Amino acid sequence: MIRVALVGCGVIGRHHARAIEEHPAFELVAAVDAVASNAIALLGADNAFATLPEALREREVDLVVICTPSGTHIDLARQAVQAGKHVVIEKPLDVDVTRAAEFAREARDCGQVLSVISQHRFDPASLAVARAVHGGRFGRPTSAVATVAWWRDQDYYDSGDWRGTWRLDGGGALMNQGVHTADLLCWFLGRPVEVQASAALLAHERVEVEDAVAATVVFESGALAVLLATTAAYPGLSARIQVHGSEGSAIIDNDRLEYFHAKASAAGDATRGVTGGAVAGNQAEAEVGLAETPAGPRGDHDFVLAHRRQYDDVARAITTGGRPAVSIEDALLSLAFVRAVYVSAALGRRVLVADVLNGANPDVHLSLGP
Ligand SMILES: NC(=O)c1ccc[n+]([C@@H]2O[C@H](COP(=O)([O-])OP(=O)(O)OC[C@H]3O[C@@H](n4cnc5c(N)ncnc54)[C@H](O)[C@@H]3O)[C@@H](O)[C@H]2O)c1
Numbered sequence: 001m002i003r004v005a006l007v008g009c010g011v012i013g014r015h016h017a018r019a020i021e022e023h024p025a026f027e028l029v030a031a032v033d034a035v036a037s038n039a040i041a042l043l044g045a046d047n048a049f050a051t052l053p054e055a056l057r058e059r060e061v062d063l064v065v066i067c068t069p070s071g072t073h074i075d076l077a078r079q080a081v082q083a084g085k086h087v088v089i090e091k092p093l094d095v096d097v098t099r100a101a102e103f104a105r106e107a108r109d110c111g112q113v114l115s116v117i118s119q120h121r122f123d124p125a126s127l128a129v130a131r132a133v134h135g136g137r138f139g140r141p142t143s144a145v146a147t148v149a150w151w152r153d154q155d156y157y158d159s160g161d162w163r164g165t166w167r168l169d170g171g172g173a174l175m176n177q178g179v180h181t182a183d184l185l186c187w188f189l190g191r192p193v194e195v196q197a198s199a200a201l202l203a204h205e206r207v208e209v210e211d212a213v214a215a216t217v218v219f220e221s222g223a224l225a226v227l228l229a230t231t232a233a234y235p236g237l238s239a240r241i242q243v244h245g246s247e248g249s250a251i252i253d254n255d256r257l258e259y260f261h262a263k264a265s266a267a268g269d270a271t272r273g274v275t276g277g278a279v280a281g282n283q284a285e286a287e288v289g290l291a292e293t294p295a296g297p298r299g300d301h302d303f304v305l306a307h308r309r310q311y312d313d314v315a316r317a318i319t320t321g322g323r324p325a326v327s328i329e330d331a332l333l334s335l336a337f338v339r340a341v342y343v344s345a346a347l348g349r350r351v352l353v354a355d356v357l358n359g360a361n362p363d364v365h366l367s368l369g370p
Pocket residue numbers: 007008009010011012013032033034035038050051067068069070071072090091092117119160176
C-alpha cells in the first residue's frame with residue numbers, strides 16, 4: 001500500500017480523498033489543512049494535522065498529494081521532495097514560472113515520482129487523439145480550435161479569499177479552468193512558441209483576474225491554434241477541442257470524442273475528396289470503445305474516474321520505478337504557455353513562450369479588477 005498524506009482538504013482535496021480511498025494501491029493516512037475543521041472532517045481528529053512537517057513527523061508517508069491554492073504548490077512540493085516523498089501536485093504546477101522552473105531543476109534527479117494532475121490526459125477521447133496525432137494518422141498537424149465556455153457565478157469567486165487573485169490563483173478563466181485545455185493542446189500539438197492574446201473582466205466583480213481571454217498560438221511544428229477560455233458564458237457550455245491535420249481531424253467535447261476521422265483507414269478512403277461537412281466519415285465510436293466513453297454530460301462519478309485513472313498511472317510509476325505519464329516538465333510548459341498568454345495580453349504584443357520560461361516578465365500582471 002502507498003501511504004498518502006493529503007495537503008489541502010477543500011473542494012478538490014475531498015475529491016482526491018475519495019479517489020484515493022477507492023483505489024486498492026493507496027491508503028490515506030494523514031489529512032493536512034491550515035483550517036483544522038477541514039482536515040478533521042475528512043479523516044477524523046486523530047489523523048488531522050495543521051502542517052505537512054507535523055504530518056510527516058507523526059505518520060509513515062510514501063506520497064504527498066498537494067491540493068492547496070495554486071500559488072502554494074511549489075513551496076509544499078519542495079518540502080515533500082526534501083523529506084524524500086513521492087509527490088502529486090494538483091494543477092496548475094504553481095502560478096509563478098520562475099519558482100516552478102527552479103523546482104523542476106532541483107527535483108530533476110531526486111529519484112522520487114513527481115507528477116502533476118492533468119486528469120483529462122487520461123480520458124479515452126484524449127488518449128485516442130494523442131495516439132492518432134503522435135502516430136501520424138492525422139498527417140501533418142495544421143491547427144486547433146480550443147474553447148472553454150463555462151460559467152462561474154459571483155459566489156464561486158467569493159467562496160475563497162484566494163480565488164481570483166494573481167498571487168494565489170495566478171489568473172482566472174485560463175489559469176484555473178482552462179489550464180487543462182492548454183495542457184491538452186501542448187500534448188497534442190507539441191511546444192507552443194508564440195502567443196498573442198487579449199483578456200478582459202466582463203461579468204464578475206471583486207476579482208483581479210480575467211473571466212474571458214482569447215489567444216492565437218503558433219506551435220514549434222508550425223501548427224496554429226485559437227484558444228478561448230471564459231467563465232462568463234452563461235449558463236455554461238462545454239470544453240471543446242478541435243484538432244486538425246492534413247490527413248485527419250478530431251473533436252473532443254466535454255471529454256467525449258465527438259468526431260474522429262483519419263484518412264489512412266477504409267472509412268477515410270471512402271470519403272476522400274469531401275471537404276467541409278463536419279460529420280463526414282465519423283469514426284469516433286470505433287476509435288474509443290463505447291464502454292470507455294462517458295455516456296452523457298460529465299457527472300460526479302466521471303470526475304472521480306478521471307482522477308482515478310491518473311492515480312493508476314502514479315501507482316504504476318511508484319511500484320515499477322518508472323516515469324509518470326505527466327511530468328513536472330510537462331506541467332511547467334503548460335504553466336509557461338498560460339503565463340505567456342497573460343503577459344501578451346498585459347503588454348499588448350506577441351510573446352515568446354521561451355522568454356517566459358527563461359524568466360522574462362515574471363511580474364507582469366494584467367490590471368483588470370478593482
Ligand atoms: N484537477 C481539477 O480538475 C481541479 C479542480 C478544482 C481545483 N483544482 C486545483 O486544486 C487546488 C485547490 O482548489 P480547491 O478548489 O480545492 O480550493 P479550496 O479553497 O476549496 O481548498 C483549498 C484548501 O487548502 C487549505 N490550505 C490553504 N493553504 C494551505 C496550506 N499552506 N497548508 C495546508 N492547507 C492549506 C485551505 O484551508 C482549503 O481547505 C487549486 O490549485 C485548484 O486549481 C483542480
